[in-house]
Amino acid sequence: MSRCVILSACPVSPELAKLLRPDDFIIACDAGYRNCIPLGCKPNIIVGDFDTAPCPEQQDDDIVVLPHVKDDTDTEYAAKLVSQKGFTEVLLLGALGGKRLEHTLANLCTGLGLEQRGVRVTIQDERSRVSYVLPGETRSYPKEDYFFFSVFPLEGKAEGVCENGSFYELTDAILTATYPLGVSNEYAEGSDCITVSTRTGALVVVETLADGPVC
Numbered sequence: 157m158s159r160c161v162i163l164s165a166c167p168v169s170p171e172l173a174k175l176l177r178p179d180d181f182i183i184a185c186d187a188g189y190r191n192c193i194p195l196g197c198k199p200n201i202i203v204g205d206f207d208t209a210p211c212p213e214q215q216d217d218d219i220v221v222l223p224h225v226k227d228d229t230d231t232e233y234a235a236k237l238v239s240q241k242g243f244t245e246v247l248l249l250g251a252l253g254g255k256r257l258e259h260t261l262a263n264l265c266t267g268l269g270l271e272q273r274g275v276r277v278t279i280q281d282e283r284s285r286v287s288y289v290l291p292g293e294t295r296s297y298p299k300e301d302y303f304f305f306s307v308f309p310l311e312g313k314a315e316g317v318c319e320n321g322s323f324y325e326l327t328d329a330i331l332t333a334t335y336p337l338g339v340s341n342e343y344a345e346g347s348d349c350i351t352v353s354t355r356t357g358a359l360v361v362v363e364t365l366a367d368g369p370v371c
Contacts, residue, residue: 160243162234163188163199164263165208166254169282170194175247183237185230191250201237204230229259232266239273246270248279252286268310268358285363294353295361299343303366305350307331307338309357316355321347331359 158179165187173195182197186204189212202212203220211221220233228236231251238246251263264286267277271288279286285302288310289295297305305322309331319326323342331338338359343350352361 158243159245159247160238160241161197161247161249162231162238162251163191163195164231164248164250164259165190166250166252166259166281167191168194168250170196171282172249172280173197175249175280180247181241181243183234185234188230188250195249201234203234203237229262229266231259231263232269235266235270238270238275243275245276246278248277249281251279252281252284264310264360268360271358283365287361287363289352289354289359289361291354291356291358294351297350297352297361297363299348299350300363301365302363303342304362304364305341305343306362306364307341307352308336308360308362309333310360311357314354314357314359316353317357317359318353319350321350331357 158181159177161176161180161182163182163184165185168191176195176197182199184192184199184202186206187208189199189202192199201218201220205224207224212219248263252260263279267279268288270277271290277288307319312333314331317326317329317331321344323344
């Protein structure tokens with residue numbers, strides 16, 4: 157099955173168009189449909205309560221109008237559609253940054269919820285890429301263009317955390333939400349891959365470009 161791309165409302169730049177695949181199934185959330193222009197794509201479905209952008213002209217069943225009073229964010233509703241349609245891979249764009257910090261945090265939670273339902277999630281913007289490591293799982297991160305490598309416990313505490321191939325390695329460590337031990341790590345000299353695992357507690361991994369040229 158093709159991958160699903162969810163477009164949230166934070167404006168994106170055309171450079172992110174390189175992340176798209178020809179067979180992506182695209183769900184735009186509320187004002188996220190505006191991101192289709194810089195990305196050069198067309199949404200398969202638009203969902204939202206349209207409190208931040210006017211509802212586009214409806215064609216067939218490609219627009220789902222949500223009530224203003226609801227528990228789900230527009231992006232969370234899109235995530236539930238992803239599960240219903242059986243996708244196993246999702247890319248979220250327009251989900252980081254912007255003027256609403258609370259929505260960035262909400263989108264990180266939505267990503268974890270998808271992961272726990274068996275959907276592999278990547279959240280990306282122009283400078284960072286976000287992914288998840290679930291309990292009992294080991295993930296490998298080959299060295300690419302990203303420089304900083306950060307790991308945070310997303311469920312309050314993570315135990316038995318191991319991180320190898322990084323400048324600051326971890327062995328059977330405990331990460332807590334009250335102390336950011338895993339922030340701003342880097343690849344060790346000569347390392348071309350970082351591996352991360354956790355025994356209990358989900359982790360969120362943030363890869364970030366360097367602030368300037370790396371010598």
